[in-house]
Amino acid sequence: MESVFQNETIKEILAKYRRIWAINHAQSVLGWDMEVNMPKEGILERSVAQGELSVLGQEFLLKPDFVELVEKAKGLELNEYERGVVRVLDRSIRISKAFPPEFLREMSEVTSQATKAWEEAKKSDDYSKFEPWLDRIIDLAKRAAEYLGYENEPYDALLDLFEEGLTTRDVEKMFDKLEKELKPLLEKIMEEGKVPQSHPLEKERYEQAQMERVNRWILEKFGFPLGVRSRLDVSAHPFTTEFGIRDVRITTRYEGYDFRMTVLSTVHEFGHALYELQQDERFMFTPIAGGVSLGIHESQSRFWENIIGRSREFAGLIYPTLRENLPFMANYTPEDVYLYFNMVRPDFIRTEADVVTYNFHILLRFKLERMMLNEGVKAKDLPELWNDEMENLLGIRPKTYREGILQDIHWAHGTIGYFPTYSIGTLLSAQLYYHMKRDLDVEGLVGEGNFGPIKEWLRERIHRWGSIYPPKELLRRAIGEELDPEYFIRWVRERYL
Amino acid sequence: MESVFQNETIKEILAKYRRIWAINHAQSVLGWDMEVNMPKEGILERSVAQGELSVLGQEFLLKPDFVELVEKAKGLELNEYERGVVRVLDRSIRISKAFPPEFLREMSEVTSQATKAWEEAKKSDDYSKFEPWLDRIIDLAKRAAEYLGYENEPYDALLDLFEEGLTTRDVEKMFDKLEKELKPLLEKIMEEGKVPQSHPLEKERYEQAQMERVNRWILEKFGFPLGVRSRLDVSAHPFTTEFGIRDVRITTRYEGYDFRMTVLSTVHEFGHALYELQQDERFMFTPIAGGVSLGIHESQSRFWENIIGRSREFAGLIYPTLRENLPFMANYTPEDVYLYFNMVRPDFIRTEADVVTYNFHILLRFKLERMMLNEGVKAKDLPELWNDEMENLLGIRPKTYREGILQDIHWAHGTIGYFPTYSIGTLLSAQLYYHMKRDLDVEGLVGEGNFGPIKEWLRERIHRWGSIYPPKELLRRAIGEELDPEYFIRWVRERYL
Numbered sequence: 001m002e003s004v005f006q007n008e009t010i011k012e013i014l015a016k017y018r019r020i021w022a023i024n025h026a027q028s029v030l031g032w033d034m035e036v037n038m039p040k041e042g043i044l045e046r047s048v049a050q051g052e053l054s055v056l057g058q059e060f061l062l063k064p065d066f067v068e069l070v071e072k073a074k075g076l077e078l079n080e081y082e083r084g085v086v087r088v089l090d091r092s093i094r095i096s097k098a099f100p101p102e103f104l105r106e107m108s109e110v111t112s113q114a115t116k117a118w119e120e121a122k123k124s125d126d127y128s129k130f131e132p133w134l135d136r137i138i139d140l141a142k143r144a145a146e147y148l149g150y151e152n153e154p155y156d157a158l159l160d161l162f163e164e165g166l167t168t169r170d171v172e173k174m175f176d177k178l179e180k181e182l183k184p185l186l187e188k189i190m191e192e193g194k195v196p197q198s199h200p201l202e203k204e205r206y207e208q209a210q211m212e213r214v215n216r217w218i219l220e221k222f223g224f225p226l227g228v229r230s231r232l233d234v235s236a237h238p239f240t241t242e243f244g245i246r247d248v249r250i251t252t253r254y255e256g257y258d259f260r261m262t263v264l265s266t267v268h269e270f271g272h273a274l275y276e277l278q279q280d281e282r283f284m285f286t287p288i289a290g291g292v293s294l295g296i297h298e299s300q301s302r303f304w305e306n307i308i309g310r311s312r313e314f315a316g317l318i319y320p321t322l323r324e325n326l327p328f329m330a331n332y333t334p335e336d337v338y339l340y341f342n343m344v345r346p347d348f349i350r351t352e353a354d355v356v357t358y359n360f361h362i363l364l365r366f367k368l369e370r371m372m373l374n375e376g377v378k379a380k381d382l383p384e385l386w387n388d389e390m391e392n393l394l395g396i397r398p399k400t401y402r403e404g405i406l407q408d409i410h411w412a413h414g415t416i417g418y419f420p421t422y423s424i425g426t427l428l429s430a431q432l433y434y435h436m437k438r439d440l441d442v443e444g445l446v447g448e449g450n451f452g453p454i455k456e457w458l459r460e461r462i463h464r465w466g467s468i469y470p471p472k473e474l475l476r477r478a479i480g481e482e483l484d485p486e487y488f489i490r491w492v493r494e495r496y497l
Numbered sequence: 498m499e500s501v502f503q504n505e506t507i508k509e510i511l512a513k514y515r516r517i518w519a520i521n522h523a524q525s526v527l528g529w530d531m532e533v534n535m536p537k538e539g540i541l542e543r544s545v546a547q548g549e550l551s552v553l554g555q556e557f558l559l560k561p562d563f564v565e566l567v568e569k570a571k572g573l574e575l576n577e578y579e580r581g582v583v584r585v586l587d588r589s590i591r592i593s594k595a596f597p598p599e600f601l602r603e604m605s606e607v608t609s610q611a612t613k614a615w616e617e618a619k620k621s622d623d624y625s626k627f628e629p630w631l632d633r634i635i636d637l638a639k640r641a642a643e644y645l646g647y648e649n650e651p652y653d654a655l656l657d658l659f660e661e662g663l664t665t666r667d668v669e670k671m672f673d674k675l676e677k678e679l680k681p682l683l684e685k686i687m688e689e690g691k692v693p694q695s696h697p698l699e700k701e702r703y704e705q706a707q708m709e710r711v712n713r714w715i716l717e718k719f720g721f722p723l724g725v726r727s728r729l730d731v732s733a734h735p736f737t738t739e740f741g742i743r744d745v746r747i748t749t750r751y752e753g754y755d756f757r758m759t760v761l762s763t764v765h766e767f768g769h770a771l772y773e774l775q776q777d778e779r780f781m782f783t784p785i786a787g788g789v790s791l792g793i794h795e796s797q798s799r800f801w802e803n804i805i806g807r808s809r810e811f812a813g814l815i816y817p818t819l820r821e822n823l824p825f826m827a828n829y830t831p832e833d834v835y836l837y838f839n840m841v842r843p844d845f846i847r848t849e850a851d852v853v854t855y856n857f858h859i860l861l862r863f864k865l866e867r868m869m870l871n872e873g874v875k876a877k878d879l880p881e882l883w884n885d886e887m888e889n890l891l892g893i894r895p896k897t898y899r900e901g902i903l904q905d906i907h908w909a910h911g912t913i914g915y916f917p918t919y920s921i922g923t924l925l926s927a928q929l930y931y932h933m934k935r936d937l938d939v940e941g942l943v944g945e946g947n948f949g950p951i952k953e954w955l956r957e958r959i960h961r962w963g964s965i966y967p968p969k970e971l972l973r974r975a976i977g978e979e980l981d982p983e984y985f986i987r988w989v990r991e992r993y994l
Contacts, residue, residue, distance in 0.1 A: 018545070022550055025527075025543075026550060030522075039722070041725055044743060046740070048515070049522040049741075052516045052519030053519055229539065246539050247538070285545065
């Protein structure tokens, strides 16, 4: 395989980058091991090791000779791969340099204590335990926005941190349309009752070994290279991690009931993993290997979860395997599985939300985050604002903090500006689907269990480009459009009405 | 817990050492994952990451300010912990500095190609494929000895590399006695037939899940903190690895027959792990945490394997569990298990050798290695020398290279001078046993499954001291003696005659 990197300065940059790559690789392995294998008292030594490696990685990134090379490269004639390298590194350096060390230390201390406070607050449903910490986190987020800089409003800086190039204006436009069109749609779905609000399959119990066989069968059907370039393991919160292009691992969990959750989370993580596995191998060891952003990544996982995993054809495809492994399936039809996977029911908890109501959960958080950053809203006002907005959007009002403002760990972790990427992924997955339909009989292929053409389409349009192009440009090249919520609304209409 | 480190220079050294510690930690996790979990095509990226981290660790160790601090500390008034830190670091620095980079590169290239050649040679039983590589490795070993320096003969330098302070003279003395006394003993054992040469249990087949339950039961009896500070996994070659004091993992393997192998290898690795788990926690993140040498480490694993695991009382202790999990055990008694675990039979393969003949396998390799280093023996002469010596020591002559000189991977890896540590461990385990017997009713405790006092004895005498003292001094402090093969000979006599 011929290298795509010809420029001498770029080659020099990439040679130096190798040790940063190696540190990242090690960090990923340490993180994966911590979630999947680590005996519980290993935590102290593991945390120290991770802290040291993370400082080390930063140091190499900000070494003057490295930064100088990247600066120099910005002025050179480069091919698109090389320009990608410079863009990604320049962005990393800019973000790393933005925060003074004492700010990072404060952030790390506050968020680690805030996380503990949040856990206790959630356990005892006592918001007052978390409230002062949330105020400190809002304050830190504001300062972070100032350090990073922004054009229009502070929240822009945080959005861009998680999704390169994303602005508040983009998100607002997206949600304005969604709120206007999706709200009446949801009401209609509930009225018409084409999909149920609950299903007896939710209550059926299974053994882990049974569903593990089903998940492995599905992954094999997808052509997931288990044991060759990937693994499926178990962790408390399902996730995907890539140690490189040739070792991408996913996890799932087994609740013991409501098997939809383990199936769809496995399918979701597969979508993330496929993006990493289908990278151009010539990008190995470079900063342009790997998915370009959280939003694009989520579009891949949601594509497999919602478009493929919740289709009638997929229910039909996996039904025999479900039947073989779950004795209770004898009482249900493939159509039951389809309906069960597609229940729509306004509820309080985001992570358990269905495809239609999910975006309202994100919209709510977006509105609140924006108020925190731009409008001086304080932690004490947030529970009321949360509940009012919940009632406005989904017609239900939380009775506890636990099913309201205390449900997510994100703010305790200091991640403000992250939630919108979830909706971007959801909307984009539908948009990609309608573009794919122009080229492929998607449903027919799923029914046959023939996923090759679907994977190839995604590889060619999205995966192989790694992080060469920023998200918006990648999209323009892939489908000739920018993000458009219309596709998702159409998908909901076609699917649920 | 109060720190044992008071001196400011030492504190400064340890603060800087943290990142070396973190890199070592990461290297261990990467290595463990490679053997236990890694999907097979992950190898390319993993190797690059390991190579980069290993260079990085070396760089930090040899940074002028770090080396200077260690040099400075050598002249200070220090407590024994602090002196230990200086001794361990000074030794590491000295060894790291000894080899020029181009030598290390050559070593790494030659050994990686030699390993491939050895694999092919072994597979096709064709020594000529390995012979030229072995000559290059002998040459590299000689040069390594010159770089390291030595007092009497080149082989001294290599022995010291693997076992601090060990000399050819020490090993020679040990083996002279062994050869003289153990040879007639072995003949007598074979004549008297108190233990068998083979046993029908060797042929009995089992399912992995059955023996996994047995191994876990044994480890729980030993008080191994599975899931808390340790794990038991499966790998092609059983090993122990420590990521720190609180995360020490062992592996075993399941051949599917001859269950003695999986039991005794689990017990063996437990012995290694216990040494790491019982370190003084105040040594965490420092270079004096962890076993001091290969020989002392092997004394711990052999103690559990040979002294505990092959005792009549242990056979009695585990018999009910074996019976519960292995249907065929209904046809055998606890005495059968004991005899099966204690078979003595001269055979060709070191890794399958019994307790008595094992040391002859090492003696043979010691003789050959010494000839390579000191007497100019070439690869072409070695097979004949091997076979002659095998006939001399065990009365059997290999008919293939595979059961002779091609059996071990060690030389292909460039590790010459390593084998003697295996015998040191074996001999020392018996020596520790007789000292332990003065304080404890070892057999009684094993029979009761009460391992606490045995573990505590080992902790107090050996484990808690980490690497503070060099091996010989540790031994003098632990039992007031130096290594003496007499104990092992006595143990063989008492056990097998």
